[in-house]
Amino acid sequence: MRSITNNLTKWLGMLTIAGMLFSSCSKSNNPAPDPKTDTPAASGSVPFYKLQRVENFSAPTDDSAPTTAPPVLYFSLENKAQAPADYQKTARWDLSFSNLYNSFIGANNGKDATNPGYTANGVGGILILKQAFETVTDVPADKDFSTSKTFGTDDQGAFGEGTGWYLYDFGGNIRGDGSYNKQHVAYAMPESRTLVVRTATGNYAKIKMISCYKDVFTADKWFRDTPHMYFTFEYVIVPKGSTKFEIK
């Protein structure tokens, strides 16, 4: 009789424990992990594969002090807008316009000590091709992009610094007719130059520089007194990892 009672006590104990375990296990009182939505740091508003045109992106100039480097200007291709100078150390811009008349164009890279974006998270680079915009179809290899170079005056004109996107006609007799009004004209060369940029976030863009004069986009309307510097350019962005520039 005592042994039966003892056995029953053991069973009761075991069943109670099991019951507690089952009941605790089954209760759904653990809240589900909080799912989330990411808000990217530098989300661009410009769609991929669509041709964009920027007209008269303005850089204040001082013709009385032509050799004094003005403050650097920043432009976001991803947002198709100027970026404030305060954003220099961010990935919120893709092009820098610096040096002589803000005419030298560079990219945003945080790892290059010579780059304005040094120490920030930009991964950009830039190169220039001796091709017309329409004929540039392949995205160049990453190793070909420079993180330190800027491109401005071309060797075909005065004060050339290698291959550039414009020709400076000092005397007015390279592209002009030698007249006074055609002296000191800067000729963009869309027919034979295309800038290719890796943006601060790693996408790719090809850029056709069209003019640096206000509201006029063809060489016949560019004169020494035409208001400048007002950059007009077209570009298209393709996503990171692309091998082709396509316009859809």
Add this chain to the structure above:
Amino acid sequence: MKLKLIPFLIAILITTVFASCKKTVELPAQPQNKITEYKVVNLTDTVIYGAIDQIDKSITVYVPFYLNLTVIDPAISVSQGAGIVGKVEPIPISAQDVKYTVKAADGSTNVYTLKIVQQNTPSLTVDWSANATLEVSPLLQLPPIIGDFQSRNGSLVQVQMTNQKSNKVVTFPTGSAFSLSPSDNLYVLNGVILPADIDTGSYKVKVTYLGHTSEITRPIHVFFQQPNLLIPSREVKQGGTISFTSFNTVFVGFKAASVTVNGKTYDLPIQSYTYTDMTLKIPDDFPVGVYYYTAQYSFQFDGWDAVKKIGALTVTAK
């Protein structure tokens, strides 16, 4: 009797166990309007995570001085289906009033306050660099200032100059294009360019950086020097105006200007002038012509030597 009771008790226990197994406790739905992650991304190969307090709805970001940040660019994650109201923009590290509103899909909102804590250097001591000449003129740079800045972030430096006679203060705010470069165990501050309109006299200089202020014991003397200007080529109609800009000096006591062409001198009446610019009138009867680096200008300043320059001037008919 006892033996009959035992199976009954076992049956009750088993029933209880099964009943407990089926039990579900309904909890109130969690509001989906939270910031779940906040990180500063404008750094090379790293990020700074903000500490999110879901009780008092705050985000605290600690910014060490050695990262040389002037703005923080955040990447923010929120609950599924929610979004931040408005654009998420970079923020100056001195900002104190930034708030983020998270709006859930059901329309409920949460407002978070951002607290930026700058982790700064313990102190600041500054002085003029060794052998500095403590004299400077408007539009020129102050001599180098040496101090324990411990970083290269010149844009966070504020400089104040106080005229010892008039107590007039000239402030160079943070964000100016100052440079800080290492020199042994200290750093050298350069690029503090005096404004054109600063008064002459003796000035005390105070430097503020990362919450510390230090005054340099030895004052600096501001003085005017011989005015000078550049003469770029100019094209103008008879009766029109031409302008010139000062070169590393300011125009003080400007009283007359003239130009000599073909052996004849013409007065150029002053239309206006500032410390850095002058506008002069070309007389109506000025001879039309191209004076390619043959126009001999003369500028008279009260108390200074006359400035004589040769330039290119083209004058066309009215």
